[in-house]
Amino acid sequence: ETGVTQTPRHLVMGMTNKKSLKCEQHLGHNAMYWYKQSAKKPLELMFVYNFKEQTENNSVPSRFSPECPNSSHLFLHLHTLQPEDSALYLCASSQGSGTGKFETQYFGPGTRLLVL
């Protein structure tokens, strides 16, 4: 248990569906992250939120839409995904100093997404 939970753990969706991934952290952190891990590829950073403000968007397609209503919760809204979007989606959190310096990140268990 890292203090970061993700739901659902597994998700199958069609290309026309709309779904959302949820992440919650119980560590009192202020920075939260979405990563994508495709088969046999390194983790790719998607989005960073620091004190509820988005500070990084690594050229992610608009069919992925993040939402951070507060420092404890992070969502990833999905719509009209493609089969190549099938991957493990990981959420992480860190202390969040706002200075941009790297901090230890703690990861959730991930959501295994399959797009048909």
Added chain:
Amino acid sequence: DAKTTQPPSMDCAEGRAANLPCNHSTISGNEYVYWYRQIHSQGPQYIIHGLKNNETNEMASLIITEDRKSSTLILPHATLRDTAVYYCIVSMDSNYQLIWGAGTKLIIKP
């Protein structure tokens, strides 16, 4: 591109020390070395990090060479549950980015 180089796989006998090497020859003076591991299909787990000095915690020890161009993660008494992919990562102090490589797949054998 990953800033670290690791062997793709290693074996270690249960109960022995597992020594995982990492090369980071282009590391800058204020960049940290981080180690994470990922057990199959789970989220990465933080292990340890360091800047210049050797570090030890309840999970592992980190030995960083004096020129900081390489490091070794040591699991002192490996168990079967230590089988995982181990990632050596150099942080970027300018932003939140972690550059993940392919890691080392460590297999602990009975």
